[in-house]
Amino acid sequence: LSEKLGGILNRLTRRGSLTEADVDAAMREVRRALLEADVSLEVVKSFTDKVREQAIGATVVKSVTPGQMVVKIVHDELVATLGSDAQIIDLNAVPPVPIMMVGLQGSGKTTTTAKLARRLTQRDKRRVLMASLDVYRPAAMEQLAILGRDLEIDTLPIVEGQQPAQIARRAIEAAKLGGYDVVLLDTAGRTTLDDEMMAEAAEIKAVASPHEVLLVADSLTGQDAVNLARAFDTQVGLTGIVLTRVDGDGRGGAALSMRAVTGKPIKLMGTGEKTDALEDFHPSRIAGRILGMGDVVSLVEKAASHLDAEKAAAVAEKMRKGQFDLSDMREQLLQMTKMGGIGGLMGLMPGIAKMKSQIAASRIDDKVLNRQIAIIDSMTRQERKNPDILKASRKKRIAAGAGLKVEEVNKLLKMHRNMADMMKAVGRGKGGPMAGLAQA
Numbered sequence: 001l002s003e004k005l006g007g008i009l010n011r012l013t014r015r016g017s018l019t020e021a022d023v024d025a026a027m028r029e030v031r032r033a034l035l036e037a038d039v040s041l042e043v044v045k046s047f048t049d050k051v052r053e054q055a056i057g058a059t060v061v062k063s064v065t066p067g068q069m070v071v072k073i074v075h076d077e078l079v080a081t082l083g084s085d086a087q088i089i090d091l092n093a094v095p096p097v098p099i100m101m102v103g104l105q106g107s108g109k110t111t112t113t114a115k116l117a118r119r120l121t122q123r124d125k126r127r128v129l130m131a132s133l134d135v136y137r138p139a140a141m142e143q144l145a146i147l148g149r150d151l152e153i154d155t156l157p158i159v160e161g162q163q164p165a166q167i168a169r170r171a172i173e174a175a176k177l178g179g180y181d182v183v184l185l186d187t188a189g190r191t192t193l194d195d196e197m198m199a200e201a202a203e204i205k206a207v208a209s210p211h212e213v214l215l216v217a218d219s220l221t222g223q224d225a226v227n228l229a230r231a232f233d234t235q236v237g238l239t240g241i242v243l244t245r246v247d248g249d250g251r252g253g254a255a256l257s258m259r260a261v262t263g264k265p266i267k268l269m270g271t272g273e274k275t276d277a278l279e280d281f282h283p284s285r286i287a288g289r290i291l292g293m294g295d296v297v298s299l300v301e302k303a304a305s306h307l308d309a310e311k312a313a314a315v316a317e318k319m320r321k322g323q324f325d326l327s328d329m330r331e332q333l334l335q336m337t338k339m340g341g342i343g344g345l346m347g348l349m350p351g352i353a354k355m356k357s358q359i360a361a362s363r364i365d366d367k368v369l370n371r372q373i374a375i376i377d378s379m380t381r382q383e384r385k386n387p388d389i390l391k392a393s394r395k396k397r398i399a400a401g402a403g404l405k406v407e408e409v410n411k412l413l414k415m416h417r418n419m420a421d422m423m424k425a426v427g428r429g430k431g432g433p434m435a436g437l438a439q440a
């Protein structure tokens with residue numbers, strides 16, 4: 001089985017694109033890694049199905065195996081799934097902004113409440129009031145009060161005999177009267193998912209209208225993570241997730257499970273018992289842990305960047321020889337989009353490095369670059385090799401193909417001429433004006 005072609009251990013590198021067989025072989029390993037990391041079964045299935053489709057046909061970077069390439073694609077998708085949107089706590093509301101913590105007992109709600117209060121106070125200079133709504137465990141309210149005393153952050157005075165929703169109302173009132181910016185509501189959990197907890201959380205939410213409802217969940221949660229997150233999201237409604245005990249040695253598959261079923265962002269992570277152990281969520285760190293194949297990922301990254309450099313050098317060489325055609329230009333534009341603007345290639349050209357900043361300052365953004373690439377994509381091979389044959393009718397066809405006006409095609413051709421001329425001049429050691437490029 002495993003001796004067969006494919007699989008991560010396959011040392012045979014190959015040029016070309018990933019076949020179904022490549023992807024399926026590697027996906028078996030990936031699936032096992034995800035399950036070992038405690039990603040829930042249903043999420044493993046939907047995630048791998050999605051990535052499988054994406055991976056088939058993808059180009060294999062030189063000097064890595066198809067299996068390694070699949071792992072890299074899986075990793076990138078994992079990072080994107082875990083953290084494609086902004087992760088910040090949203091305080092954009094009329095103060096006092098209520099933030100509510102929910103979750104199972106022992107998940108870290110009270111600790112996280114104190115951590116967040118500390119961050120908002122010390123880093124963000126907000127006035128914070130904390131309130132414990134945990135009326136079930138006698139020591140719970142005292143626990144928050146002690147944390148508050150240590151941090152010099154106010155907690156709502158304890159009044160015996162009140163129901164959680166009443167306390168929530170009192171907390172909001174007190175925060176309004178006291179001129180607080182934020183009021184943190186630390187609710188009571190239960191050891192397991194139960195209806196009473198859900199009903200209580202929903203009631204508190206109705207009373208407090210929290211701007212954020214954060215599910216605090218232990219990163220060591222296993223297969224239950226899906227049910228947990230789904231239940232809280234459907235029955236109470238979440239705005240985000242806080243992952244605790246990231247300092248533990250679990251692989252953190254719960255992060256993917258919860259994110260996948262709720263679609264809600266993971267906003268923060270707890271990395272220790274102390275109140276300063278709170279960090280912004282790092283998708284790549286968690287993705288690396290979940291997949292547990294960091295070596296493969298960095299190997300492929302290295303190979304890919306090497307390949308980009310190789311391609312850039314080849315184009316630079318053509319430029320020097322004055323053979324810079326539109327296909328080469330397309331390659332260069334593509335490199336620029338990858339590098340988030342003008343980059344590598346220019347640096348390889350003698351005498352041009354110093355003009356880089358000038359070009360960067362011009363308005364060559366991704367949108368422009370993508371339009372330019374679209375124009376070249378609408379040309380035939382022959383046209384790319386020999387732009388001189390581009391007369392009016394061909395230009396019209398190309399413009400239509402790219403969904404742009406003929407002027408845009410003309411602009412691109414002018415830019416190409418300028419670049420080619422300049423490259424020739426540089427090749428002869430004279431240096432040349434970059435005006436054409438900067439205007440495009």
Ligand code: GDP
Binds near residue numbers: 103104105248270272
């Ligand atoms: P609650 O029942 O949800 O309020 O949970 P607590 O905040 O009382 O936390 C339960 C236990 O977990 C406490 O001993 C905390 O110190 C510990 N804890 C909470 N967050 C973290 C974390 O990020 N890392 C570690 N190592 N321990 C944590």
Ligand code: MG
Binds near residue numbers: 110
């Ligand atoms: Mg608590």
